[in-house]
Amino acid sequence: MAGKTTLNNLPSGSFALVTEVLAEGLIRRRLLDLGLVPGTRVEVVRRSPAGDPTAFNIRGAIIALRKEVAGQVLVSPLGDEAAG
Numbered sequence: 001m002a003g004k005t006t007l008n009n010l011p012s013g014s015f016a017l018v019t020e021v022l023a024e025g026l027i028r029r030r031l032l033d034l035g036l037v038p039g040t041r042v043e044v045v046r047r048s049p050a051g052d053p054t055a056f057n058i059r060g061a062i063i064a065l066r067k068e069v070a071g072q073v074l075v076s077p078l079g080d081e082a083a084g
Helices: 025-033
Strands: 015-021 041-047 054-058 061-065 073-078
Touching: 015 025
Parallel strands: none
Antiparallel strands: 015 041, 015 073, 041 054, 054 061
């Protein structure tokens, strides 16, 4: 996987690096407070049975984000070597 995508487009079990937070206002502040700053490694842990929200491992904490919010975080997908 190469290029940039949004956090909500990643499959379960994949890893990515945050490149940019596109959200504005209070949502942006909340995402930054959760640790979604450029350079942070994120793992997609699991999607709910209905597909929304999705659980992400962000700096050791499991955080659930809705598609609408996760779609405002640009990431660069990492290959399988990121699992370790």
